[in-house]
Amino acid sequence: MTTMTEASVREFKMPDVGEGLTEAEILKWYVQPGDTVTDGQVVCEVETAKAAVELPIPYDGVVRELRFAEGTTVDVGTAIIAVDVAGGAPGEAPAAVPAPAPEPEPEKKPEGRQPVLVGYGVAASSTKRRPRKGPDATVAEAVVQASIQTELNGHGPTTAPAPAAPEQTRPLAKPPVRKLAKDLGVDLATVTPSGPDGIITRDDVHAAVAVPEPVVAAAVPAAPAAPIAPATTSYDTARETRVPVKGVRKATAAAMVGSAFTAPHVTEFVTVDVTRTMKLVEELKQDKDLHGLRVNPLLLIAKALLVAIKRNPDINASWDEANQEIVLKHYVNLGIAAATPRGLIVPNIKDAHAKTLPQLAESLGELVTTARDGKTSPAAMQGGTVTITNVGVFGIDTGTPILNPGEAAILAVGAIKLQPWVHKGKVKPRQVTTLALSFDHRLVDGELGSKVLADIASILEQPKRLITWG
Numbered sequence: 001m002t003t004m005t006e007a008s009v010r011e012f013k014m015p016d017v018g019e020g021l022t023e024a025e026i027l028k029w030y031v032q033p034g035d036t037v038t039d040g041q042v043v044c045e046v047e048t049a050k051a052a053v054e055l056p057i058p059y060d061g062v063v064r065e066l067r068f069a070e071g072t073t074v075d076v077g078t079a080i081i082a083v084d085v086a087g088g089a090p091g092e093a094p095a096a097v098p099a100p101a102p103e104p105e106p107e108k109k110p111e112g113r114q115p116v117l118v119g120y121g122v123a124a125s126s127t128k129r130r131p132r133k134g135p136d137a138t139v140a141e142a143v144v145q146a147s148i149q150t151e152l153n154g155h156g157p158t159t160a161p162a163p164a165a166p167e168q169t170r171p172l173a174k175p176p177v178r179k180l181a182k183d184l185g186v187d188l189a190t191v192t193p194s195g196p197d198g199i200i201t202r203d204d205v206h207a208a209v210a211v212p213e214p215v216v217a218a219a220v221p222a223a224p225a226a227p228i229a230p231a232t233t234s235y236d237t238a239r240e241t242r243v244p245v246k247g248v249r250k251a252t253a254a255a256m257v258g259s260a261f262t263a264p265h266v267t268e269f270v271t272v273d274v275t276r277t278m279k280l281v282e283e284l285k286q287d288k289d290l291h292g293l294r295v296n297p298l299l300l301i302a303k304a305l306l307v308a309i310k311r312n313p314d315i316n317a318s319w320d321e322a323n324q325e326i327v328l329k330h331y332v333n334l335g336i337a338a339a340t341p342r343g344l345i346v347p348n349i350k351d352a353h354a355k356t357l358p359q360l361a362e363s364l365g366e367l368v369t370t371a372r373d374g375k376t377s378p379a380a381m382q383g384g385t386v387t388i389t390n391v392g393v394f395g396i397d398t399g400t401p402i403l404n405p406g407e408a409a410i411l412a413v414g415a416i417k418l419q420p421w422v423h424k425g426k427v428k429p430r431q432v433t434t435l436a437l438s439f440d441h442r443l444v445d446g447e448l449g450s451k452v453l454a455d456i457a458s459i460l461e462q463p464k465r466l467i468t469w470g
Contacts, residue, residue: 008086010059011079015380017046017053024048025246026080027072035063043081046074047342051376061085073246173200181205222352259405263319263440267400272457273421275431277301280463287357292363298336298390300463301413301456303360305388306332307351307470308455315452316385317408319442326443335387335404336364338371348384348402349375392416398434408444409452411435433460 014024024046031043042054043063061083100291171188173181177200181188184205191208193200245253277300284295309316309332318327334352338345347370349355349363370376387404393414401412414434421430437453459465 008084009064010083010085012043012055012081012083013079014046014074014076015055016076017048017055020149021048021076021378023073024053026068026070027052028070029066031066031081033061033063033065037061037063037083040191046376051345051378051381052342052374053377057081057083059085061081117421171200172198177202177205255405256402259403262321263403264442265400265403265438266441266444266446266449267436267438268446268453269398269434269436270457271432271434272452272460273423273430274416274433274460275423277460277463278416278431280380284357290361292418293358293361294368295361297416298413299305299361299364300390300466301411301460302334302336302352302364302388303357303466303470304456304459304463305386306334306360306409307459307466308452309386310353311469312448312452315409315439315444315448317443318385318406319408319440329385331385333383333385335384335407336367337387337389337404338368339378340374340376341370342374345371345376345381346384346387347371347380348387350383386410388413392433400435400436401438402424403438403440409437409439409449412438 016022017024025048027045027047029044029352031037031041037043037057038060039058040056041145043057045052045054047053063081064084065082067078067080067082074080131434138241171191172193177424178188180186181191181200186205188200188205188206191200191204195201268445274297277297281295281300284290284299313330314328316329316332318329320327324435331351332353333348333350335346335348338347347367349360349367352360352363355363367376367380370380384404384407386407387401387410389399389401389410390413391399392413395415397417398414399412402412414436416431416433418429419432420427421432422428423430435453435456437449437456439449455469
């Protein structure tokens with residue numbers, strides 16, 4: 001990878017596009033080396049643990065280098081693209097990027113090290129050596145000193161007297177030979193050395209292994225080793241596919257595990273006749289104030305939940321473990337769980353409690369469209385206070401939803417089906433659904449949870465209560 005050091009080359013680093021994120025995966029590059037870019041131009045799309053985000057370049061120039069390929073996960077703060085802000089030929093290839101001339105290697109010498117010749121007056125203290133331990137160091141140093149002294153006296157190196165061997169506390173061997181002996185299970189004390197000055201060589205270690213090998217083979221049966229091989233991890237590549245867990249799916253998995261094993265979940269259920277709500281949906285579709293907006297049962301269920309929270313505000317809260325406090329929220333950021341190709345995300349409608357029905361319909365439509373297009377911003381998924389998950393769109397009657405981390409309640413909406421129902425003393429076909437409310441039992445007791453769920457059910461049975469209660 002070419003390193004840019006020119007004054008005109010600017011490096012754009014991976015930003016923290018969400019609160020506290022540490023990495024992001026580069027999904028797609030929109031520029032290539034040689035392309036001209038302008039301030040604010042989107043150069044790539046990245047996926048964080050919360051959403052896919054497009055990154056704009058903050059200056060004008062010519063792209064000189066893309067530091068990472070698509071599909072690479074990059075830490076926040078790492079340079080991902082280099083741009084020549086002084087301009088340049090738009091068609092220049094990355095190979096044309098001028099690199100700084102390297103400094104001549106001979107001039108870069110460590111401090112205190114000078115090139116010398118043996119026998120030319122080098123004092124022992126002028127040369128720094130790595131400290132050695134044990135007899136190896138003693139013998140080696142003695143050999144070196146004797147060689148230097150011999151040349152100073154005008155004698156050839158072959159006439160140097162052998163130094164007196166010190167009392168040995170362990171066999172002499174170089175570190176690689178010691179490692180080899182350790183790996184082969186050879187005790188160096190039992191090895192006969194053949195190297196100079198009694199140093200054990202690699203051949204000596206191998207020779208020591210070759211002698212006892214037949215005995216070991218006869219004493220230890222080889223049969224138990226056979227079953228070990230199949231224990232290695234393997235899978236059928238022709239019929240199985242492994243998908244790395246990263247990005248949104250990785251973050252969702254971690255959040256759900258943390259929530260499930262941190263907050264004590266309680267789930268309550270209620271089956272509701274929503275026939276009148278379904279009639280109201282059809283009427284609202286014809287309302288000119290809602291023309292062009294998304295009007296469906298989820299809109300009225302969301303409004304019913306907001307009214308229930310208004311009547312029972314203590315459920316709109318969170319648990320602060322560090323300070324051992326319950327944090328009551330005086331606003332509602334309504335989360336809507338959305339299934340996307342990258343996994344489950346929960347963007348939220350900010351200040352949903354203050355929105356009129358048309359405003360809520362508009363916000364809900366924008367939220368769903370943005371999520372399906374994979375353009376939800378990290379900010380849209382932060383700060384939620386309560387969530388709705390609509391499993392009914394998949395034909396599911398109900399479920400036991402897991403709380404979104406930091407929230408006290410989540411409402412699951414089941415499929416709306418035509419079922420036999422006792423209405424005004426007679427069994428009639430009615431539109432019926434099942435609601436499930438999960439809540440954090442540390443701060444929401446059974447009474448509060450039951451009141452909220454009962455209020456939602458009551459509004460959906462008699463949607464006129466939206467006017468009187470809301």
